[in-house]
Amino acid sequence: MQAEDVPAKAEAAGARLSTALLALDGVAAVRGAGLLLGVELVDADAKAVVARLLELGCVANAVTPTAVRLAPSLLITDDEIDHAVELIGKALQP
Numbered sequence: 466m467q468a469e470d471v472p473a474k475a476e477a478a479g480a481r482l483s484t485a486l487l488a489l490d491g492v493a494a495v496r497g498a499g500l501l502l503g504v505e506l507v508d509a510d511a512k513a514v515v516a517r518l519l520e521l522g523c524v525a526n527a528v529t530p531t532a533v534r535l536a537p538s539l540l541i542t543d544d545e546i547d548h549a550v551e552l553i554g555k556a557l558q559p
Contacts, residue, residue: 475499475539478546482535485550491557500541504533509557517556523549 479499486495486504494505506514511527518525518533528534537549 471539472499478537478539478541478543481543482537482541482546482550485546486553489550489554489557500535500537500539502535503528504535504553506531506533506557514553514556518552521552521555523552523556 476499479497479502482500483495483497483502486492486502491507491509492504493507496503496505509531511529511531511533514533515525515527525533525535535549537545541549
């Protein structure tokens with residue numbers, strides 16, 4: 466982990482993911498550290514969003530009625546982040 470500087474890579478990936486999530490309609494805020502993130506939703510039921518995400522192939526969990534927790538691998542790639550954000554955007558659509 467240290468040889469590949471995984472903590473720094475995870476921090477950068479978390480920043481990329483947070484920024485991309487904040488650009489989505491339906492996301493009010495993103496909180497957390499590194500890749501362990503809470504996504505606060507606007508007018509959306511977190512359980513319904515998580516169920517839709519699972520149908521789309523993305524695992525997340527609802528931690529409050531309006532918040533979704535994301536905890537991807539520390540080794541997530543930029544392409545995987547982009548794909549996850551795309552799926553979350555779809556899951557947020559009515």
